Amino acid sequence: MSELPLRAQLAAVVGKGAASLSRATGRGDGSVIGGKVALKVEPDLLAQLSRGRRIALVSATNGKTTTTRLIASALQELGPVATNEHGANMPTGHITALANQPDAREAVLEVDEKYLPRVLEATNAAVVVLMNLSRDQMDRASEINLLAKKWRDALGRTQAHVVANADDPLVAWAGLGANYATWVSAGQRWKEDSWCCPECGGHLKRDPDPHWECPECGMRRPDATWSVDNENDSVVDPGEQRWPLRMSLPGDANRANAAIAMATAAAYGIPAAQSLPRLQEIRSVAGRYTSVVTDGVEVRLLLAKNPAGWLESFSVLDPPRVPVILSVNAQIPDGKDTSWLWDVDYSVLRGRRVFVMGERRTDLALRLETDEVPFEVADRVSDVVAKVKAESPDITKLDVIANYTAFQQIRADYGRVE
Structure with a gap:
């Protein structure tokens, strides 16, 4: 200096x-x-x-x-x-x-x-x-x-x-x-x-x-x-x-x-x-791939910001019996335009329990409906964990895929886990 x-x-x-x-x-x-x-x-x-x-x-x-x-x-x-x-x-x-x-x-x-x-x-x-x-x-x-x-x-x-x-x-x-x-x-x-x-x-x-x-x-x-x-x-x-x-x-x-x-x-x-x-030695990067155990359920956080990123995230999902949360925002760091959702093939999620969250969950819900993927709407990850555990006590894992600000919001709920 x-x-x-x-x-x-x-x-x-x-x-x-x-x-x-x-x-x-x-x-x-x-x-x-x-x-x-x-x-x-x-x-x-x-x-x-x-x-x-x-x-x-x-x-x-x-x-x-x-x-x-x-x-x-x-x-x-x-x-x-x-x-x-x-x-x-x-x-x-x-x-x-x-x-x-x-x-x-x-x-x-x-x-x-x-x-x-x-x-x-x-x-x-x-x-x-x-x-x-x-x-x-x-x-x-x-x-x-x-x-x-x-x-x-x-x-x-x-x-x-x-x-x-x-x-x-x-x-x-x-x-x-x-x-x-x-x-x-x-x-x-x-x-x-x-x-x-x-x-x-x-x-x-x-x-x-x-x-x-x-x-x-x-x-x-x-x-x-x-x-x-x-x-x-x-x-x-x-x-x-x-x-x-x-x-x-x-x-x-x-x-x-x-x-x-x-x-x-x-x-x-x-x-x-x-x-x-x-x-x-590296197990996670700025919260990406981190798993957090909450109420007996292991919640894994995956970041995906665009069609290419979502395709990669789908490839590492746990087996179909494990539910997945999809969360999308459209703030300035994400990009205001969510039309890219139509470039993602969501049909790979058929047969899996899917929840949608985030500010643009309606856009995401429409996209899933078009690909004939049943979904449920949620407000928070903790709500999904409680619902899944109550209805399927044998489920011990949950995957979360979120774009940038949605990911950061979820990460903040868990104390900005690394």
């Missing part, structure tokens, strides 16, 4: 004070307000706090908070790591994360997709991690093809080492703009936003999966040196050595996140034998 110019030091101190006040008054964790106040004092603070550090930026539509946590954990092999672990992924949150750990040479920052070019320029990041792109919050974000182009252009202006998912055509096209890249075959369950070639607009040929190519212009999937083997719960490294994952975090999406984290750690010189044990 002492190496910063006086104005930047003052900005960082004032920002920390604002963040502490926010936490003390129960208004939040202070990640955003601290950065906002600091920027008022020194508009160039992000660039100044980034100097002398080796920074990795992590961006995607889904999974960036989890992957940031995984990478930060792996890089602790090198010493202290500054990171925005609470998910404040815009410049205000980055400033708070860096200011809170002024002596950490390594930093891993989750970055909102829209802000990646700006943050990349300000931080001069050494590594950029790209995982997936799909439609999300269309009332505030640009079309994802335009977003991918901005990523590609920004990467071409830097010497950043890109670690990217070769199986997502939009991500691959953006990553191909970089001067150096490590490609990971991490999978792509949701393909509805990437049937057309991002280079020429032609229809992509996708056979056999995960291969893809454009018959029109010849663009094709880059050759991956790291890959996920979901059937055998393992990751294969560039030397073709297989590493059994045995992750505490569930599902194919988290296997993909782990593979990308291992590839990123390897770019820092950390071998898989050292990074993997750190990844296996």
Whole structure:
């Protein structure tokens, strides 16, 4: 901190004070307000706090908070790591994360997709991690093809080492703009936003999966040196050595996140034998995948913010006899437009007891009715637990899938469980 110019030091101190006040008054964790106040004092603070550090930026539509946590954990092999672990992924949150750990040479920052070019320029990041792109919050974000182009252009202006998912055509096209890249075959369950070639607009040929190519212009999937083997719960490294994952975090999406984290750690010189044990220790991330026992019922919290995220959440649900709560809000952090609900296939929930909650539960109820999924309306998770336990005493588990603010509200009811 002492190496910063006086104005930047003052900005960082004032920002920390604002963040502490926010936490003390129960208004939040202070990640955003601290950065906002600091920027008022020194508009160039992000660039100044980034100097002398080796920074990795992590961006995607889904999974960036989890992957940031995984990478930060792996890089602790090198010493202290500054990171925005609470998910404040815009410049205000980055400033708070860096200011809170002024002596950490390594930093891993989750970055909102829209802000990646700006943050990349300000931080001069050494590594950029790209995982997936799909439609999300269309009332505030640009079309994802335009977003991918901005990523590609920004990467071409830097010497950043890109670690990217070769199986997502939009991500691959953006990553191909970089001067150096490590490609990971991490999978792509949701393909509805990437049937057309991002280079020429032609229809992509996708056979056999995960291969893809454009018959029109010849663009094709880059050759991956790291890959996920979901059937055998393992990751294969560039030397073709297989590493059994045995992750505490569930599902194919988290296997993909782990593979990308291992590839990123390897770019820092950390071998898989050292990074993997750190990844296996993580059981939840900012409340995601956390289980809370209430009134004898284990309630598991799953976050899903868009069609791709809901598809992944459905894949990790407990057996059909376990009820599920779906909760949807439409506040500013969620996006006001809930038309994306019609892109989700809810028919997979047939035969399961389903409850709907949240500010937009009527929208959700209509969508379920269209897919012939019976549902019940509820106000609180505790009400559902009481009802399920009274009617089916043998039920000991309950899954909850919620979008962002609905998830945070439910999490707050349980004391912001981690």
